[in-house]
Every structure is written in structure tokens, then in C-alpha cells.
Amino acid sequence: MARTATRIWAVMAGLVPAIQVLFAGREEDVDARDKPGHDDERTPRRHRSALTRILTPLPATVASFLFSSAPAHADLKLCNRMSYVIEAAIGIDDKAATATRGWFRIDPATCRVVVQGALTADRVLLNARALGVYGASPIPQNGTDTLCVARDNFVIAAARQCRTGQMPAQFTQITPTKTDDGHLVAYLAEDSEYDDEQARLAGIQRLLVIAGYDAAPIDGVDGPKTQSALAAFLRSRGLASDIVQSPNFFATMIDAVQKPSPSGLTWCNDTPHKVMAAVATDDGKVVTSRGWYRIDPGKCLHPDVSGTPKQIYSFAEAVDNDNRAIRIRDKPLNWGGGVQLCTRESKFEINEQGDCSTRGLAALGFTTVDMTSGGKTLRFAMP
Template identity: 80%
Template sequence: MMGGVTQLRRIVAGLVPVIALFAGTAPAHADLKLCNRMSYVIEAAIGIDDKSATATRGWFRIDPAACRVVLQGTLTADRILLNARALGVYGTSPLPQNGSDTLCVASDNFVIAAARQCRTGQTPAPFTQINPTRADDGNLVAYLAEDSEYDDDQARLAGIQRLLVIAGFDASPIDGVDGPKTQAALAAFLKSRGLAPDFAQSPNFFTTMVEAVQAPSSAGLTWCNDTPHKVMAAVGTDDGKTVVSRGWYRIEPGKCLHPDVTGQPRRLFSFAEAVDAENRTIRFKDKPLNWGGDSQLCTRESKFEINEQSECGNRGFSTTGFAAVDMSSGGKTLRFAMPR
């Protein structure tokens, strides 16, 4: 990759979410469901470890404050394991990806019968063992939570606030607490989409919000991926005093994404590159397929937010060429396309 750039994951908005799996002992005689008490729309994959065989299945999309059944019927497996990721609209996954087991997953919906030996189109991912508890309805349940320890109502509101901010509506801070600022941002978003005020209570509301932040916008910076490859991007902001570089953001093929730029920076910078399933830079005509420029900013392979841009190499960072973005018209869409 250019400048040694690869991508792992990124902490979003200063929050360090964790998967909280409320352990306990319960007989495995019911459906298993996952409940999301995070402020992110997540996708989950499960691993089923039964004696000498291990299978994986995913992805199960779960909105904030929602639950989803991921296994039905009597559970006879020796162990149940979990991997979870946030949607690409949040940048890279804010979930800490670690676990004692490495199992195979695929980029799209999948069922893998022998999940310890990855084949073409499959990649290894860390899975964590979970110990679900029995819920009041008789099902087994495992909760995904973050450090803020939201309840369901708070998780849903924080999830709405987070997507409003990404879409360019000021609903900060993202804290799950309702107030005039959040309500004003929500009303402005609904009006911009021609939606009724009560649409926010619709079960499809998060889907609508995710689609909104994956479409070009007339305000702020928008990245659009017109290639058949996954694109990883980083943004730089200059407020006149400090230049901050931040990444990585994952942009799926055919999708757009708005980096979460707050305030009114004087200048913006952008760098992006196409990567394969193993996060290796795609090469086109023997050159890295990337989109940058002459402004040298600091980056690193994993998630980063760097406030000082001098002597990148001496501080253990890579130096990467970003392009300056002309924001004089109030909004700018950068489209990443295959070279002719």
C-alpha cells in the first residue's frame, strides 16, 4: 500500500465500544437472539463449535435497541462464538475485533461448514465465546453494549444522533439524551427527505438514515466509490491552528460516505485507496489504485487520529500524499473511479 497504508479499524467519536456479553448459566433449549444496545447499526456473525466441527454464519444486521434471532431450536453446540462489525457508514468498525478463536467469514451473507480453514473468498476473523442468559420469553439472549451502558431507549437515540451527525446535521454530543438540539437536527433531516415527523418511530427508520448517509450530499465532503473494489479513505482537517489526519473509513463499491467532519475547518484534505479482501492495495497497470495529492500528512496502518503532521517517520507513522479539497461551494463530492 502507498506509504505502508492498510486498514484495520477506527475509534469513532472518541467512544470505545466493547462487546458486553452478559454471562450466565442457562440450559440451551431455546432460540438464541442477539440484542444491540450500541449506538451503531451492526452486523454479526456467529460460530458454532460442536466437537470436532466448527461452522460460521452471517451477517445478521441489527439496529440499535433491536434484537434478532440468530439460531433456532435446541442448542447442542459445545460453544457459541461471535464476531460483530459496524456498518461502513461509520468509517471502519468501531468494535474492538479480538477473540481467542480465528474463524472464516465472507464479505456478503454466508454459511461456512468448515470454518477453521479459509478458502477462496473467505477471510479469517477473530471470534469471542459467548455465554447467553435466559430471557423472560424463554429464549437465550446475548447483549452487545458499549462503555456508555445505554438502555434500549438511550441506544436508539444515540444511534439516531450518530447518523444525523454523519449526515451533516448537528445532533452532538452523541449521548443518548434527548433535547432541543437533537430534536431540531432530527426535524431538519426528516424535512430534507420529505418524511413525516412520526417517521422516526418507523421500524425502517435506521435503513432510511443509512441510505441517506450513503448518497451524495450538497453540503460537506462526500466520498463515492464507483469502483468494483472496497475503498479505504482518510480525511485531513485544518482549522488554521492544527492539521488533523484521521482514518480509516470503509466505502463499499457503489456506495457513498460522509466523513464525520465537525466545525468549520478552513481546509480539507483527502486520501483514498482501493483494497482487496485482505486489505492489500489493488494495483492497476502496475500502479497502486489510489486517489491523493501533494499535501503530506501522517497516517498509520491501523485506526488513527494524528494532531501533529511534522516528522511522521520519526514518530512511527507513514507519510501519505493527500489532495486538498476545494470546499468553496459549500459541498464537494469526490468520486473514486477506475482509470481509463
């Protein structure tokens, strides 16, 4: 059946399409930040702890949202029809009390219960983010509400006043649709409006490209090119073909692309800090700089370098949770060189170099990457 929808496009600058929350007859923008997190859900203890006593005055809807773990008659589900593995946080606004909970990891073409039980809150809010393996976040941050989240799994009762270890993030109000079985559901989708099958295939294509295999275009359409790239990926990792149907296949792929590769450029973060990196390519006519890619401690990442550039450049810098540069002996902890190229603090793709400052850009020193052997791994370590 054809779906009529009113689109509110929030197309972001960069490499990927915007994202919406889809409902029956309605779509809204979804906003997120680009921070690392975990994929399991924290289940609060059932006994009366100090936190429980603090929450006693809260409205029943908020308290239930924070602590419910029993089977329920109606649930709120988030369904991912994007080509990215995402992590979501939910906010509940009820009777002047606001609580948040996250992170819920959701693979393409899957759904996850994020609130259990009947939901009677005044407002339901959503923050979503793509995993760091995708580089610059494809999810814009222009939500209407600023609420508190944490780096790892969290439950925050007073989510409008951030405390130590918490950070602000933009949330957008959503209006889920009630299904025939009484549950509430909201779909996260891209401009492409994939169905479940297409979203799953597009998600596989995207990770194959990141891993260095030619599976483009990322369109959710199967064909010999995608199958050849997938077969080569499975062979290189010693994986059987039936693992593609496994519910853990996306976790397997993400683990694989976060390890060094014999082809292309790989960044590996051997520091205890988050590293933000930028890559630049010279095709003989134009030098294009692009960033930022987040590399979590102990992880590797392959920036998406297309074609066969004549030269590749790299810059990386360690940052704290507030994205401020880490300094060692009063010097920023970064890895670059003498090639001055243009960047900006937010995500960017710049095709014209030179006169960076006069155009409101920042010039940073990139290092030249030797790719003569076909593959290069740059390891970022403490001095």
C-alpha cells in the first residue's frame, strides 16, 4: 500500500542523507550527537535504593519509564529502516518532570522495545546517533529540547540539569503510531525510504565500502557487484556464507571493519582518549579534505576513500568528552605533518584549499600517507 507522508527534510551538509522518524502519514526529523556508547540496556534494581527514594515524588509515568522491566501489555518500539547501526536514547516529559534513558542499539531492519508498559506521558522525545565506525555522524543535531545523556548506558531522572559525567544532547519530540496489537511504534528512516529488506542490504553495502570493498552504490539493491564484495569479505575473515542471516551479522561486520586492513588506509587508536581524524585526497586536479571521523580507544577505522587518488593525507587529534584537545606537556596530542589543508570544527568536506582563514576555515598540518604497498595502518599512540 502506498504511504502518503508529509516530509520535513533536514538535509545536512556532508556525505550522507538526512534522517527522519516515520509514522503513519507523518515524518519528523531525528537529531543526535556523535558519541560512543554501548548496545545493552541497563535494568534497574527492583529494591528500594537511594535513587528510588529520590524518585518517589516523580509522576508515575516517569517512574515507570525509569524502572519498568516486567512484561507489559503495550510497549513503545523503535524500528530502524536506515543503512546504519544506530543507538537511541528516549526522553519522557510528564507533569514537569523529564527523564532520559539509553543507549538502545538497533541494527538495520530490526526493532527494539525502548519503553515498556502503557505510555501516557505528555511528550516522548528521541535522540539517535550512528556508531562511530561510520565517521562523521549522518544524523543532524537540531532538536527542540536539550536533555542530559551519558557516555555509556544511563538512566537519568532529572534530565534537564546535567551533573558530573552527563552531557547535553538534542532531542526531538516524536508521535508514535499505535499498531493493531496495541503497541506503539516509530520508524527511523533515510530519504531513500528503504523497506526492511532494502535497509538491511544497504546497511551491509555501507559496511562493505567502509571495509574497503567495492559495493557502491549504497542503494539497497542486490546484484552481482554486492554479492562479489560480500563473498570476498566473508573469505577474508574466514566466515561461512550462512552467517549473513545471523542476527549478529552486523556486530560481526562492525568488529571486522574496526581492525587493521591490508588494503586502503586504516587508523588505529592506541591511546586511552577519543581521537578525531580527517582525511584528504588528491586526484591530480583537486585536493579534498573531509572529516571528522571518531576513533574510540582501542579501535580502528577505515575512512571512506573512493577511487584511486594520487595521494592521501591524514590528520588526527586526541580530544576529551567535551571535544577539547588533549594536551601533553602543554602541547596538543595530535598526529599530522607539514601539508596545510583546510578544515572546520564541525563535519566538513572542502574541495578548495588555500586562504583557509579568510574563508572562516582552519588550516591544519596533514601528513602524507605512503600507500605504495596498497595498504597503510596509522597507529595513534601516547608519546
